[in-house]
Amino acid sequence: MEKRSGKRAVKGESLAHRSNQNSIVYCSVCMADTPSDPSDFFPMSVHYQERLSAAGRTSGGFFKREGRAKDHEVLVCRLIDRPLRPTMPKGFYYETQILSWVFSYDGIHSPDCVAVTAAGIAMALSEVPNKQTIAGVRIGMINDQFVVNPTTEQMEDSELDLMMAGTDSAILMIEGFCDFxxxxxxxxxxxxxxxxxxxxxxxxxxIKEKIPRRKALSALEEKVIMILSEQGYVSKDELSGPIGNLADIVEEEDEDEVIEDGEVDEGDVHIKPVSRKPHRQLFSEVDVKLVFKEVSSKYLRRRIVEWVASEDPEI
Known part of the structure; x- marks a missing residue:
């Protein structure tokens, strides 16, 4: 297996080439500059194409251009989409396009499992803030022996065709069939x-460590952390420092704290009403909610770890 990046599609977010012998798959990722309207799904589209030119052929019909996607290509698009979608953060509404096509096909090594890993690498190298990197693999079985990424000839005698994709800690997609x-x-x-x-x-x-890429919304996350630290709600050490240095903000509050006039008691949060004045919108409401949730999750995770460690001395 060979992996390359950065040779083509320099205008896109990222590019990855992955080859299995002489079967080469190209995959690029592009992301919109502005978020789309909030919806109940992540606006990601996947396009996979196996061109005749990849096998050194051309159409014998009157129309020489490639037509609409074939059923097999649509199924491969779903194989790429299914493991990638769960790794996206909730509330991220930037339209993202994954374009994958076969550059070269030797007729021996199937390019579909190669395309899944190429998409995972390209997504990891892009600005899309996906949580984890994915990889795909095909498993066959011949004479009671498992074969990794079998050739098309071996698949004719295989009793198993198992397509898998996942992260280093979880399996996100399983597709295939077997012979009893x-x-x-x-x-x-x-x-x-x-x-x-x-x-x-x-x-x-x-590869990701060699080619570091700043993820989208990271600048906004720094802005949110700075505002929260300036207002005294949280300190930067509580998000990045050792767990032992966490300040127990909640326990320091007096349960019988007197609420000043003009404040509204909302549980542990005191909200002061402010006059509504027109102001320039620096960031979209969706982005702010997404980043604020990420910062809050980091803070709460660290506080939970500290609380469990303090309650159970054996940990």
């Missing part, structure tokens, strides 16, 4: 695929 295998064999195949995916992820993370 036992449950134990299927579990062994899944474990084998997870181990191979872990090896692929190690290589992908090495």
């Amino acid at each position: 295998l036992t449950e134990e064999k299927l579990l062994q195949a899944v474990e084998t695929g997870q181990d191979i995916s872990g090896d692929e992820l190690v290589k992908a993370l090495q």
Whole structure:
């Protein structure tokens, strides 16, 4: 397996080339500059195409251009979309496009599992703030032996066609069929695929470390942290420093604290009404909510760890 990046599509967010012998898959990621209207799903589209030119052929019909996507290409688009979508943060509404097509096909090594890993690498190198990197692998079984990324000829004799994708800690997608295998064999195949995916992820993370990329909304996150620290709600050390240095802000508050006139008691939060004045909108409401939730989650996670450690001395 070979991976390359940064040779083409310099105007896009990121690009990844992944090859299996002479089968090469190109994958690029582009993200919109402004968020779309909030909805109940992440606006991501995946396009996968196997062009005739990849095999050194051309259409024999009157129309030489590539037509609409074939059923197999649509299914591969879904294989790429399904493991990537759960890694996206909730509330991120920037339209994202993943474009993947086969540059070269040798007729031996199937490019669909290669496309899944290429999309995971391209997404990791882009500004899209996905939580984890994914990788894909195909597992076959010939003569009771598992074969990783089998060739098309080997797949004709295989009793199993298992397509998997996931992160280093979870399996996000399983697709395939088998010829009346036992449950134990299927579990062994899944474990084998997870181990191979872990090896692929190690290589992908090495590429990510060599090519660091600033994720979207990171500047806004720094702005939110700065505002919260200036107002005294949280300090930067509580988000990045050691757990032992966390300030116990909630426990320091007096339960019988007197609420001043003009304030509204909302549980542990005291809100002072302010006059509404027209102001210039620096960031969209969706972005602010998304980043504020991320900062709050970081703070709460650290406080939970500190509380559990203080309650149970054996931890």
